[in-house]
Amino acid sequence: MGSGEETGAGGVPGGGGGGGGTGGVVRGAVLKALVVVGGVLLLRRLRRSTTRWDHARAVVDALSGEKFSREQARKDPDNFFNLRSPEKPFRQRFYMVKPCPKDMKCDVELSSYAIRDVEEYKNFCDRPKDQRPQPEEVIADIAEHLTTIHLSRCERGKRCLYKGSTPPGGFPNNWSGATHCTSDLSIHKNGEVHIWDKGFDDDGNQVWGTKAGPYEFKPAPKSNYDDMFSPLNFSAPLTLEKKLESSYSIDDQ
Known part of the structure; x- marks a missing residue:
């Protein structure tokens, strides 16, 4: 259970599966960050009252x-x-x-x-x-x-x-x-x-x-x-x- 995660995280040379796992984690993190930032900006815009x-x-x-x-x-x-x-x-x-x-x-x-x-x-x-x-x-x-x-x-x-x-x-x-x-x-x-x-x-x-x-x-x-x-x-x-x-x-x- 833990070995697959360790191999991916360790980036063993020539381990194609490990590199893809790392990229997937990074992309997922970036996507979540974009969603969070976008949500915050939208919320601020919606909350902004008309002066x-x-x-x-x-x-x-x-x-x-x-x-x-x-x-x-x-x-x-x-x-x-x-x-x-x-x-x-x-x-x-x-x-x-x-x-x-x-x-x-x-x-x-x-x-x-x-x-x-x-x-x-x-x-x-x-x-x-x-x-x-x-x-x-x-x-x-x-x-x-x-x-x-x-x-x-x-x-x-x-x-x-x-x-x-x-x-x-x-x-x-x-x-x-x-x-x-x-x-x-x-x-x-x-x-x-x-x-x-x-x-x-x-x-x-x-x-x-x-x-x-x-x-x-x-x-x-x-x-x-x-x-x-x-x-x-x-x-x-x-x-x-x-x-x-x-x-x-x-x-x-």
């Missing part, structure tokens, strides 16, 4: 880029619009994204701010980087705070990644007879961003914002040449602008 800043960065990535409500406007033109007028923006805002305070039950805090010099940000996305306002200029152009939405990670199995809304009561707003406004936002796994802004008067009546549901902004397709000259992408005529007053939000702040 508060991981959530914030995920929201920043989801909100970046061009997104359009073109498809929704085609399906329901009476309630939704897709206006592309870079030289005369419909609405311009700064968004500040950061983790929620530790004492709050949310993951990401998304705040919107008015722009001090809106003329400098016209057609921003289509301009070369060296012709856009620089970081120090952007900081100087952050004006008054408008709204804050608290976002939480969606449960597993849901279409969304994050969703949230403004606090109860919303935020002050004086456009078109409103006294306050609310916002609901959801970020979806396919890159869509759904936004529902509404304005209310003192009696709780909705005075602006669509009543049919949130706007559904989808990422710009890789090639949108066919849609470039769609009427939905040009400045709205006067009749459409009047419709907009009861369909979406414009803040005069």
